Amino acid sequence: MSTRETVQSVTRAAAIIEAVVSEGGIVSLKTIAEKTGLAAATVHRLASTLVETGLLRQAPGREYVLAPTLMWAGGAAQSVTKRWAVPILQQVVDATGETANLAAREGDKIVYLAQVPSPYSMRMFTEVGRRVDLHCTAVGKALLANREDSEVRKLLARTGMRRYTSSTITSPDEFITELDTARKNGFAGDESEQEEGVRCVAVSHGSGRSAIAISVSGPEARFTYDKREGAAQTIASAIAASPFLPPD
Missing domain, CATH: 3.30.450.40 (GAF domain)
Incomplete structure (x- = not known):
């Protein structure tokens, strides 16, 4: 992965976190896509990575939720x-x-x-x-x-x-x-x-x-x-x- 692609991924991940925060800490994939302008597939891929790293959690209803790590931060x-x-x-x-x-x-x-x-x-x-x-x-x-x-x-x-x-x-x-x-x-x-x-x-x-x-x-x-x-x-x-x- 090139440096440019890496920076773009970080920027997009930050936009996803910001979208979750702006919606009160819990939000659907569709809403994230609408607020960030990213394709749903891109949101799913990056949000899944954020879940794996412990920055987001996925609620039973499939919404994305801020993880305790981010709340502490x-x-x-x-x-x-x-x-x-x-x-x-x-x-x-x-x-x-x-x-x-x-x-x-x-x-x-x-x-x-x-x-x-x-x-x-x-x-x-x-x-x-x-x-x-x-x-x-x-x-x-x-x-x-x-x-x-x-x-x-x-x-x-x-x-x-x-x-x-x-x-x-x-x-x-x-x-x-x-x-x-x-x-x-x-x-x-x-x-x-x-x-x-x-x-x-x-x-x-x-x-x-x-x-x-x-x-x-x-x-x-x-x-x-x-x-x-x-x-x-x-x-x-x-x-x-x-x-x-x-x-x-």
């Missing part, structure tokens, strides 16, 4: 993430007074990886591990702003654009315009698009599967529109000063 990864992320998020909270979150893309969703809450009693709270849509969050927009418009349109067609509030963007054309604004400003915003009365700004770092986004969110009455740019600059400065994140 996920817990260890979360612990390491918190170790480097919390100091960055705390710096952002100290400067803005609002809740700071770390998020990354997982398949067609955003997953929250770490959070430091605002010291105020009225504050935003997002459960770590929660998965949400990309189109209605500042972190989702910040990450999608780094992708080609054609890729974004395919994602929106695949996932739909569910309306969560009266402010949720549900038009692909309007969403692309929103991404253009984010690219120009260097940060993305969420104006009550997922939750009424909540304002959020986010800045992304990195590219590809390793890209992350850090956000600041708070009630609109306190985290006013004129504070958005300052909050985004605070996030960017915290990212740049972190010894754990390489230069973008």
